[in-house]
Amino acid sequence: MALVELLGAKVASKNGEVDVATISADNDVVGIYFSAHWCPPCRMFTPALGDYYNKLRSSGKKFEIVFVSSDRDEGAAAEYFGSMPWLMVPFADRQRKDTLASKYSVSGIPTLVLVKAKSAETVTKEGRKTVSEDPEGEFCKP
Template sequence: MSAIEGLLGSTVKNQQGEDVPVSSFTGAGTVVGLYFSAHWCPPCRAFTPELCKFYIKMKDAGKEFEIVFISSDRDEAGFKGYFETMPWLALDYSSVDLKSKLGEQFEVSGIPSFILLDGESGEIITKDGRGGVSSDPEGGNFPWNQ
């Protein structure tokens, strides 16, 4: 089991609601972003389109990079509607305890919060991925090692 599987569990969801093995996007040379956000949050709704553009640029450039959305939405309908706007994966909405545990573990004090992890070790690369995306939208210095 990888360190990221230890954090997220063995699967996350894709846009079709299907299980995607966490092992399929982890390992040496990979970067995993944890995106704490919610549809009811105006700063989140402003940042999500920026992050979508960035994600697509990094994927098109061949970067070994995946994002997992960790929702703070108040209901599943809000989660689903918001997740539909994202090109990445998500923690299952019903994983309330795990979402709370991750928020505490990474000291998330507000949203949106975008944390980048080494996909092999699970170590934090940066807790300010949001600042990285905003200041370096082309990803020239990605993953903005601290």
């Protein structure tokens, strides 16, 4: 399966849309981040994940994250996304959110699933654990 099949052809950035094919070509690992602004554990983890993301990218790791919102409305999702340095599955694509949550057996948030960018093969469904146990991002290999 290709990453574009998982995430759709385009995801949102702060400056418009980004082709998922480009994300796949330019990265080794992509995090699929299930979260919501109303969730206290999410609001605690998101800043730490943001620091981790920025650290890995500034050290040259080819790593991207795509936020999948579990917010109840688009305004809340957009506000929360504004605090994140990565990309987002368009909020309006609720079917894709449901499909992804089902595929990765997401039963609670925050959940971070790491996949290979080229093949969409699952690296781990325990991405939160990876963030705390792999501070240098050793998982991020082609």
